[in-house]
Amino acid sequence: MHVPDGFINAPVSVAAGAVAATAVAVSLRGARRELDERTAPLAGLVAAFIFAVQMLNFPVAAGTSGHLLGGALAAILVGPYTGVLCVSVVLLMQGILFADGGLTALGVNITNMAVVTVVVAYAVFRGLLRLLPAGRRSVTVAAFAGALLSVPGAAVMFTLFYALGGTTDVPIGKVFTAMTGVHVLIGVGEAVITAATVGAVIAVRPDLVHGARGLAVPLKLRVDGRLVDAPAAPAAPVPAAARSTRPLWISGLVTALVLAGFVSYYASSSPDGLEKVAADQGIDAKAREHAAADSPLADYSVKDVSDARLSGGLAGIIGVGGTVVVGTGVFWAVRRRRADDLTAAATAAPSAH
Known part of the structure; x- marks a missing residue:
C-alpha cells in the first residue's frame, strides 16, 4: 500500500506529513517507556524483519497480490509507540533507497501504514485480551484479529486522503469499495x-x-472445596542463557536475510492491492516518477547486475542490513535518552528535600 507521488495533492500531503511528524514525535517519547537494554536491539530486528517480509508479495485474487504492512506485528512484539517507529524506519528506507513509496507521499504512507495499522491493531488486540482467558493462545488469537482489521483500516484511511486530496476524478464510493474489498483479503495474509x-x-x-x-x-489449589491462590514459589535464579537475547536476535536476523535475499525471488509479481485498484479505477492517471528512480537500488534490484535473482537478492540483503543498522541506532538512542532522564531525575531527587 505504498502511495506514490501524484496520487494525493500537495496540501493534503503536507497535512499528512504534519500528522505523521507529530505521531513520530509522540512515539519517540512513548518508546522510552517501552524500550530497555534487551528490547532496544530487538526493535531494530523487528524493523528489519518487516522490511524483509514486505518483499514477499502473496497472491490474493486474480492478478492482485498483497504484502505485510507490519504495524500489528511490531506493536504486539515491541509496543505500540515503538511499533510506529519500526514501520516508519522501514518506510523511510524504502522511499529513499528503493524508490518504493513517494517522497512527497511519505507522510501519507506513515499515517496509513504505521500509525493507523498500529492504533487499530493494538486497540483490537488489547480489547480482546480483556475478554479472552489469560494465556499464550489468547495472545495469538488477539494478534490475528488485530492484524486482520488493521489492513482494511489503512485502506479506509487512504480512501479518506483520496476524498480530501485525490488528483483524479474517481467517485469516492468506487475507491472505498475497491480498496476495502481487496484489503480485507490482504488482511487475512x-x-x-x-x-x-x-x-x-x-x-x-x-x-x-x-x-x-x-x-x-x-496457581490455584482446592482447599475444603474452594479454590485458593497457591503460595508463591521462591524465585529461582534465571540462567544467563535465558536472559540473553543474542540467540533470538541472530536467528531472527538470519531469517530476515534468507527471506529478503532468497525467498523474495519467488514472491508474486502481480501488482499489490493499491496498485491494482489505482490502475483499474484510474487513480494513477497523474502519478509521477519517483525522485529516486535512478537510485542504484531502485525497484529492489542492484543497478548493473544483470542476473535478476542475484540483483534482487543483493538488494534485499542490503535493505535488511541497512534497516537493522538504522533501526537499532534509533532505538538505542531512544533507550539512552530514557536512561539519561532517569539519571537526571535520581540526581535531582535529593535536592528537593
Whole structure:
C-alpha cells in the first residue's frame, strides 16, 4: 500500500506529513517507556524483519497480490509507540533507497501504514485480551484479529486522503469499495503472518513479547472445596542463557536475510492491492516518477547486475542490513535518552528535600 507521488495533492500531503511528524514525535517519547537494554536491539530486528517480509508479495485474487504492512506485528512484539517507529524506519528506507513509496507521499504512507495499522491493531488486540482467558493462545488469537482489521483500516484511511486530496476524478464510493474489498483479503495474509510470528516468539521467549506481559496466572489449589491462590514459589535464579537475547536476535536476523535475499525471488509479481485498484479505477492517471528512480537500488534490484535473482537478492540483503543498522541506532538512542532522564531525575531527587 505504498502511495506514490501524484496520487494525493500537495496540501493534503503536507497535512499528512504534519500528522505523521507529530505521531513520530509522540512515539519517540512513548518508546522510552517501552524500550530497555534487551528490547532496544530487538526493535531494530523487528524493523528489519518487516522490511524483509514486505518483499514477499502473496497472491490474493486474480492478478492482485498483497504484502505485510507490519504495524500489528511490531506493536504486539515491541509496543505500540515503538511499533510506529519500526514501520516508519522501514518506510523511510524504502522511499529513499528503493524508490518504493513517494517522497512527497511519505507522510501519507506513515499515517496509513504505521500509525493507523498500529492504533487499530493494538486497540483490537488489547480489547480482546480483556475478554479472552489469560494465556499464550489468547495472545495469538488477539494478534490475528488485530492484524486482520488493521489492513482494511489503512485502506479506509487512504480512501479518506483520496476524498480530501485525490488528483483524479474517481467517485469516492468506487475507491472505498475497491480498496476495502481487496484489503480485507490482504488482511487475512497479514493476520496469518502476524499470528505465526508472534506465536513463534512466544514459544521461545514470551518475556520479550510486549503484548504478552502480565499474563502469568496464579496457581490455584482446592482447599475444603474452594479454590485458593497457591503460595508463591521462591524465585529461582534465571540462567544467563535465558536472559540473553543474542540467540533470538541472530536467528531472527538470519531469517530476515534468507527471506529478503532468497525467498523474495519467488514472491508474486502481480501488482499489490493499491496498485491494482489505482490502475483499474484510474487513480494513477497523474502519478509521477519517483525522485529516486535512478537510485542504484531502485525497484529492489542492484543497478548493473544483470542476473535478476542475484540483483534482487543483493538488494534485499542490503535493505535488511541497512534497516537493522538504522533501526537499532534509533532505538538505542531512544533507550539512552530514557536512561539519561532517569539519571537526571535520581540526581535531582535529593535536592528537593
